[in-house]
Every structure is written in C-alpha cells, then in structure tokens.
Amino acid sequence: MLSDRVQRIGFSSTLRIAAKAAQMVKEGADVIDFSIGEPDFPTPSNIKDAAKRAIDANLTKYPPNDGVLELRQAICRKFKAECDATYTPDQVLVSTGAKQSLYNAALALINKGEEVLIPAPYWVSYPQIVNLAYGNPVIVPTREENGFRVTTEDLLRHISSRTKAIIICNPSNPSGSAYPAAELQKIVDLCMAEGIFIISDEIYEKLVYDDFHYVSLASLGDKVRENSLVINGFSKSYSMTGWRLGYAVGPKEVIEGMSKIQSHSTSGANSIAQWAAVEALNGPQGEITMMRDEFERRRNYVLTRLAQIPHCTCYKPEGAFYVYPNFSWYYHKSHDGVEIRNSAGLAYYLLMHAHVAVVPGDSFGTDEFTRISYATSIENIEKGMNRIEAALAGLGG
Numbered sequence: 001m002l003s004d005r006v007q008r009i010g011f012s013s014t015l016r017i018a019a020k021a022a023q024m025v026k027e028g029a030d031v032i033d034f035s036i037g038e039p040d041f042p043t044p045s046n047i048k049d050a051a052k053r054a055i056d057a058n059l060t061k062y063p064p065n066d067g068v069l070e071l072r073q074a075i076c077r078k079f080k081a082e083c084d085a086t087y088t089p090d091q092v093l094v095s096t097g098a099k100q101s102l103y104n105a106a107l108a109l110i111n112k113g114e115e116v117l118i119p120a121p122y123w124v125s126y127p128q129i130v131n132l133a134y135g136n137p138v139i140v141p142t143r144e145e146n147g148f149r150v151t152t153e154d155l156l157r158h159i160s161s162r163t164k165a166i167i168i169c170n171p172s173n174p175s176g177s178a179y180p181a182a183e184l185q186k187i188v189d190l191c192m193a194e195g196i197f198i199i200s201d202e203i204y205e206k207l208v209y210d211d212f213h214y215v216s217l218a219s220l221g222d223k224v225r226e227n228s229l230v231i232n233g234f235s236k237s238y239s240m241t242g243w244r245l246g247y248a249v250g251p252k253e254v255i256e257g258m259s260k261i262q263s264h265s266t267s268g269a270n271s272i273a274q275w276a277a278v279e280a281l282n283g284p285q286g287e288i289t290m291m292r293d294e295f296e297r298r299r300n301y302v303l304t305r306l307a308q309i310p311h312c313t314c315y316k317p318e319g320a321f322y323v324y325p326n327f328s329w330y331y332h333k334s335h336d337g338v339e340i341r342n343s344a345g346l347a348y349y350l351l352m353h354a355h356v357a358v359v360p361g362d363s364f365g366t367d368e369f370t371r372i373s374y375a376t377s378i379e380n381i382e383k384g385m386n387r388i389e390a391a392l393a394g395l396g397g
C-alpha cells in the first residue's frame, strides 16, 4: 500500500529510546534527559511581546508564501552586518523550521539518482531528506582525532560523476565541532572546482565558545554565494523551537524553485512567528549572549566529568549544545549476562540502569559514539553524569 518513497526511509533508534524514556517517566521514574535537542530557556520576552502585538494588530491572515518582507529584509541585514554578504529579499525563503528549508532545498535541487555527500556524524534527517527526494546519500566518514571535520581528501574519495551537492552542518549536531576558516575554505574551494552545490546548515552558529571565530559560508564571496544555500533558523539561537521558523538564503533561481514547492505544501510559515522573528533579529541580543554563556559553562563542566571516566575520549566541541563521547570501550561488556553490543545497547543500558536518556551514535552514522545534550540545568547534568559514571564503572571501567 505504501509508496516507494516512504519505504526509502526508516525510524531511527532515537525514537525507540525516547519512547522507552517517556514510558518510564510516565511510570514515575526519575529519568535525567540528555537526549534533548532544544534549549531549556524560555523564548526571550521581547520576542514573545512582539508576537502578542502581532496578534493584537490582526496580523493573523495568510502571510506571503516567501515570508513577510520585513523578516526577509531583517535576514538580509543580518547577513550584510555579520558576513558582509549582499542578499536581496528575493534570495530569502522563510519556512516552517530549518527542517522544511532543507526539505524544500532537496526537492528543488536533486534529481533521481544524484548523489549528495553527507559527512558523518550527520544530523539524523539529512540522509532521509535526500532519500525522500529520490537522491542517493553518500556518507563520508570523518575522524574523532580530526574533530569530526571532513577534509578534502575524505571528499575526493567519495566524489563521483553523479555528485550534485554536499550538506555541511557547522557547528555540528551531534558532535558540536565547527570549521575554522582555513579548513572551511579548503572544502569550499574543492566543491567550487568540482561544481558541487553546498548546503550549509548553520542553525547553531550563535552557539560557539572560547572566542571561536565562526565563519559563515555566506562570507566566502560571490561565487560561493551563487553556488550554495545557507540554512538557518530561530529554534536554537533564540530558543524558539515551538514557533517552527527557519529560512534559506541563496541564488534566486534555487530560492524560486523552493518557493514553488512551498507554495503547494505549507503556503508559507506562521505569520505570528514571523513577526516575532523580526524582533528576534532586530531587537536586543542580550538574552542570546546569556544563554550562550550558560551553555559554555555547562559544556566545560560536562567535559570535566567525561575526562574522569576511564576509557572514554571526547572531542572538545567548539559549538552547539552537545558533547559526543566515545564509549565504545564499554561495548562487548556484559551486565547481568546481557552483552552491550553497540551504541543502542549502551543507551538502553544507561536508560534502564542509570535512568539517563542519551542518543546512540548509530542514529548519526557513527556507532562508537553517544550524544549527550547539555541543554538542561547544571544540577541535572551533575546528577546525570554521576549516574553515567557509576553505570559505566559497573561494566568494569
């Protein structure tokens, strides 16, 4: 009965763990949730007030399919101010979350059988979005010792005559790693030379630490801007996950193609959320800095705790709100006669025996690792790390 399209995609093990954790909480268990993909802060009050004003001003009708002009102008101003990049409002498409921006992009760019390079670890939805567009995801492994950043050598091994595009996540979900300018430039030069279109998912761009100098793809010159899309959104930087708002900027032709697709699916993003987003971009940024500083404090704490766990390595991430430790030493150890075989097994063990929910690395194409989100209070992080430490010690660590 189901279409071929649906059969090209599957559920990830993330959902199984999340469902189990939800069931345990319902039954009264005290589960520490490190699987969270959203900031634990409320949306800043100036943004919420702007939404209330939009409702009172009856800005409650269908908005333009591409996004309200004031928001697209604010996005253009952001790129001018931060990247010295000139985009015009007809090069911006506002969508129902960065996820829809990515989906629109895949449908607008990819023909059946064309290949899209996806460095692993990757955000769970990238391969699935490419599959839904009848493209072929080509997974490019990276290395922990290299900060999980893809290199030109890695890419050269996977480029073929069918390669159409690459999806780069910078900073990365799940690893938190971000590209220093020189490394990004090398990859971009190779893609430009090979005619590979770049989709740069920059949704975590505001969450970078230790004075890391973040470089957006948009700042790398006209040729790059003509052959790439920058995807961004309000979910992570402005703690607006529930408002469902993201955007893409790029060449007019591609944006127009994406706009056509959007016009026949959602007819544009929520009007009230868009007016709130105008305030997010144009209003004071103090709360954003406060959230960033708090995430940095938590990252440092969780890294200190991981460093005390025997046989565990963990890359010090430049951004996002995840750490991505390698717990693979604990695979093939047993508890109560049950062998932990992989990241899903370890996540299940941590949930059942430590009451901590984490996301197994196999969801991101790298089974040696486990994603821990620190988008929760420092008290929860301390409690959760105590439990993980004890549970791993129980496996002989």
Ligand SMILES: Cc1ncc(COP(=O)(O)O)c(C=O)c1O
Binding pocket: 037, 096, 097, 098, 099, 100, 123, 169, 172, 173, 201, 203, 232, 233, 234, 235, 241, 244, 245, 246
């Ligand atoms: C890397 C990455 N891209 C895109 C998204 C989707 O964001 P949105 O809430 O704007 O759809 C997420 C959300 O988890 C993400 O982690």
